[in-house]
Amino acid sequence: MKNITLILITFLAFSCSNEQPDLIVRASIKGLKKGTVFLKRIQDTTLVTVDSVVVNGSSQIELESDLESPEVFYLALDKNSSEEDRITFFADKGVTIINTTLKNFVFDAKITGSEQQKTLEEYLLLMSRINSRRLDLIKASFEAQKNGDSSALKNYEQKQNNLMKSKYLQTVNFAINHSDSEVAPYLALTEIYNARIKFLDTINNSLSPNVKASKYGKELDAFIKRIKANEEH
Template structure:
């Protein structure tokens, strides 16, 4: 398999050298739809942003432009939730798709896309095994078979480890491909900081200079700035009453910053435990500050009331673009940051039981 990955990359790079132009030219046909608006989009600040559009002419469309380095783009149609996802580089790229099966489009002319297709193929067996495990788990839950559920969870964790190992091997064997940077950036979520550094340093210089390499470096630098032992960055967001509230106003106290949202199932399941912890430690001078990644104020306020979250709350209602969440490098919730009386970060991402232990250490 390793030799196959290397061979695919070599062929792709050769193809690029023969097909390289100063701009990209995307030509495509959508069978099953003759007319309508077509959009070319890409992800910017966690949102899918339309950057160009055209009209289908007898099922055909065309886009031209330039990219500094290969990037993942999307072709979208009006009234269609699915999109064609592919890597654009400055070459002549042909796209053939069925309007009812946009995710199965065939893309020719992008060497980076060829590498990504190879990566997807390498991940298929993991997806199939995961789907089978999910069905087994649901059946066990229906039967209230806790032992079986626990066993499946253990298997799922092992499968995830295998999947991660396979992804790392693919990246190592294709370290000159921009796709390696894309895969690596996605793998960083939940990874320890030293492992992120190791992954980034394994990439070729051209990949480090790409959009995804730059994003990796920025994230690593950000996480280093809010690592344990660093001063907690101050931020100011509005309370439910639209009153600005700053983290710095709690200086001198032990503070638990709790990043959560009304739409986050794991957050809501953790909230009762956080309520109990708050009751135990608040009278000892410990403050909680809830930072919501909601975008609907009414749902945010309802969750606060329904879950009995009596501590201070703030939000800018910007979802994953929350200024505070970005400042602290939050990529998953629930997430907690424990700050001591001197404003220094002493622990991160602890659940209520572990959090209680660390708080008690600070209270001694």
């Protein structure tokens, strides 16, 4: 009996030690010889490090994390890196692969992994066109202001306002059209959190049951309830 108990304990210990983490991030950073790579996430509105790897000549970088539902993570080279110096990616359970370079750490990043990441990249491509147009309008506004052309300046400012309205509406439509993806509530919380409550409500009501039960689905629902509660007082 003692032998059987010992075998069971050994088996359980072995099983636990070989249990795979929810998320594995395998990264390759061309040109990086020495340094520390950090895997981060938002916890209670604070950016925290969940894993890190010291690189010393080896190109094999593997980081791990627990993961209850699809969530945005960040890959950084410096512990105190700014938002512009972090690679943002949408992770799901399983393996995410990130290939990039030391020289252009964020810009060169190629991410392979979750379906949510593909959806996020689709949205970012859509927004890149709007952002490019916005930069053109800002430049034109600056020139009009420098030349003292108040009429042109007012015209460009109106175009910027219209462009922002277009961004909000396109984000709402994108979220509704991807209501079965955790990207939808994430965009509502990060890109259009100050939109009219009816837009946020529409996105929230369109979410699939699985997405509603996810991290961002729950956060969006709680966020909308807080807004409504404040409006009643």
